[in-house]
Amino acid sequence: SQTIHQWPATLVQPVGSPLSLECTVEGTSNPNLYWYRQAAGRGLQLLFYSVGIGQISSEVPQNLSASRPQDRQFILSSKKLLLSDSGFYLCAWAQTGVYGYTFGSGTRLTVV
Amino acid sequence: AQSVSQHNHHVILSEAASLELGCNYSYGGTVNLFWYVQYPGQHLQLLLKYFSGDPLVKGIKGFEAEFIKSKFSFNLRKPSVQWSDTAEYFCAVNKGGSQGNLIFGKGTKLSVKP
Numbered sequence: 001s002q003t004i005h006q007w008p009a010t011l012v013q014p015v016g017s018p019l020s021l022e023c024t025v026e027g028t029s030n031p032n033l034y035w036y037r038q039a040a041g042r043g044l045q046l047l048f049y050s051v052g053i054g055q056i057s058s059e060v061p062q063n064l065s066a067s068r069p070q071d072r073q074f075i076l077s078s079k080k081l082l083l084s085d086s087g088f089y090l091c092a093w094a095q096t097g098v099y100g101y102t103f104g105s106g107t108r109l110t111v112v
Numbered sequence: 113a114q115s116v117s118q119h120n121h122h123v124i125l126s127e128a129a130s131l132e133l134g135c136n137y138s139y140g141g142t143v144n145l146f147w148y149v150q151y152p153g154q155h156l157q158l159l160l161k162y163f164s165g166d167p168l169v170k171g172i173k174g175f176e177a178e179f180i181k182s183k184f185s186f187n188l189r190k191p192s193v194q195w196s197d198t199a200e201y202f203c204a205v206n207k208g209g210s211q212g213n214l215i216f217g218k219g220t221k222l223s224v225k226p
Contacts, residue, residue, distance in 0.1 A: 034213070043118075043218030044202060059213075090156065100146050101214060103156040 002027035006091045006104030013111055019064075019078040021107050023091030026072065031093040033074040034101065035066055038088040047089075050074060086111045116205050118217035125193055126225050133188040133220050135203030145186040146204040146214065147177055156202070162186065173197070195226045 006023045013019060025031050035047040046059045048066035056066050063082050067075045074091060088108050092101035119134040137143065147159040160171025167179040177188045186203060203217040 036216075044204075044216035046213055046215070049213055092156075100158045100161050101156075102158075103148075105155045 002093075002102065004091060004093055004102055004104045006107060008107060009105065010108045011110070013081050013109065015083055015111055016080045019076070019081050019085070019109070021076040021089055021091075021109075023074045023076075023104055024072055025074075025093045028072070028093070028095060030071060031095055033068065034092040034094070035074065035076050036090040036092060038090060038106075044090070048076070081111045083111050085109065116203055116215050116217040118201075118203050118220050120220045121218070122221045122223070124223045124225065127195055128192050129224075131188070131190040131193045131197070131222070133201055133203075133222070135186045135188065135217060136184050137186070137203075137205040137215075138184065139205060139207060140184075141207060144206050145177070145179060146206075147171065147175070147186075147188050148202040148204060148216075149199050150202070150219075151199045159188070159201070193222070193224050195224045198222060198224045 003026045033050045036044045037047055038044050047064060048056055048058055050056050050068045053068055053071055063085060064076060064078050076089060086109055088106050090106045091104040094101045115138045117136045125131060145162040148156045149159045150156045159175055160169050160177055162169045162179045168176060170176045175188060175190050177186055179186050188201060200219045200221050202219045204214040206214045
């Protein structure tokens with residue numbers, strides 16, 4: 001069966017520090033992969049999606065970047081975190097995108 | 113731009129009350145519609161989905177949703193809520209036949225009083 005792993009679960013980072021959040025999917029190949037941010041009162045905002053290795057599309061301009069070095073690995077990064085980057089980050093995968101997503105357990109990022 | 117509106121930010125009900133959470137979307141073409149639920153401390157889970165066919169969709173845990181194309185709505189309903197239904201509920205839409213990027217509403221928190 002397919003599983004999605006996301007880590008770490010919580011992270012506290014100082015302003016200006018780098019960030020790397022990792023997401024991996026098992027049990028499937030060539031999934032569509034997504035990074036969402038969930039901020040209080042703002043719902044879920046799509047940040048990046050990827051339909052294949054090395055293919056990244058950004059939905060909103062921001063301080064973050066994403067990479068997909070392997071088929072089932074999706075990484076969210078920042079060179080210098082801002083206070084406004086605090087939030088709950090969710091990785092998700094879908095085989096075609098039409099049938100709904102499966103979400104990871106999320107990472108709570110607090111920038112101090 | 114495509115958008116999803118959930119009208120209620122926070123709904124408080126007593127057990128056994130009926131529930132209806134509103135969801136409207138702005139896209140005019142063929143859409144796929146979803147409701148997700150996030151229980152406290154847990155990750156997002158798919159509650160139900162609509163692609164085509166019968167506009168009344170039944171999901172897990174007694175939830176159902178009705179797609180009304182003329183109203184661009186996909187409201188979530190449950191006849192009798194339980195304390196365990198306390199969670200945040202998200203409506204989501206994607207364009208039919210697209211790569212599947214889901215657009216989410218801002219969510220509705222449901223608190224059920226025992």
